[in-house]
Amino acid sequence: MGILHSMRTWLLSSLLVASTGVIYGVMFFPQAPMYIGAIFALFCGMPLLAFERRMILPRLNVWVHRLPTPAFILSSLIVDFLLMSVGYAMAGSLLKLLGLVDGSWEDLTLLKFDVYLYAVLVTAVIIFVGRVRELLGRDVFLSLLTGRYRNPTQEERVFLFIDLVGSTAFAEEHGDLKTQAFLGAVFAAMAEPVRRHKGAIDDYIGDAALITWPLRRGLKNANCVRCVFNILNDIEANSETWLKSYGRVPRLRAALHGGSIVTAEIGVDHHKIAYFGDTVNTAARLETLCKTLERQVLISSDLAARLDLPEAIIKEELGEHAVRGRDQHLGVIALHTQDRQALKAANGRS
Structure with a gap:
């Protein structure tokens, strides 16, 4: 691709x-x-x-x-x-x-x-x-060029929040300049998998990236899920390079959710495509659950029900959980590949 x-x-x-x-x-x-x-x-x-x-x-x-x-x-x-x-x-x-x-x-x-x-x-x-x-970004560039979101538009999108674990500790050990270089390298490593699976990196928020797809494009061939595991696999495949350059291999947490949002072009001197609605907030809150539930990749049950997962991906039902800022509980599923599930089991036995 x-x-x-x-x-x-x-x-x-x-x-x-x-x-x-x-x-x-x-x-x-x-x-x-x-x-x-x-x-x-x-x-x-x-x-x-x-x-x-x-x-x-x-x-x-x-x-x-x-x-x-x-x-x-x-x-x-x-x-x-x-x-x-x-x-x-x-x-x-x-x-x-x-x-x-x-x-x-x-x-x-x-x-x-x-x-x-x-x-x-x-x-x-x-x-x-x-x-x-x-x-x-390709989608934002075309949207600004055509004025697609000059008037607020309701649409459905998939959102992926992907966060670098331990960036604060890295900064304390190596300093801000080295940390910024590390973050830049991590974000750069995401670019090709995102492009490969037809997504768009919408924003960088501290040590996290927000990636998005129009709903149909994100669901097709499970692009949004494949993107996450391609990023994780690419980082793991280059672990020696990461160790040599930064002394550690990046550890990431990721959360996927999708649904209806309002998209609008905002700003006067600086224009931006912004997303409003419960879907974006829920995706961000779901990412914080990764740490609480000690899982690397989470997806909402609502989104998981709308796509066909690749055969190599294993679902782990985690039930419903309260999400801050949301009245209703959210069904949560952890996603693993077979290799990562086996590694986790081995670590648990040891």
């Missing part, structure tokens, strides 16, 4: 970059075939996007981003020029060797200033839009 998403993203990016080359060709070389502008744009623009994504020259990218702002801007322009110069020369050489264009080698392989300026502006816009999309 993650590979498919990445391929789709790069395909769309390639089409967008190619279209900017077509536009440039139509504006300044209307007699030339449109594919020529598209080829030059792809060879010039895609390396810049790959560099921005740290798919090429990752160490140089990290070094550039650590520079003070004036040096960062200057260095970025230099790197962009070099990458585009190489791409432009490759595109021109390819077209020349294939006999698709006329002109001297010099004209076809040396990057012109106007082409460079146009490519930098176009790439900057694409990168900026991509950064804003990443900052806000």
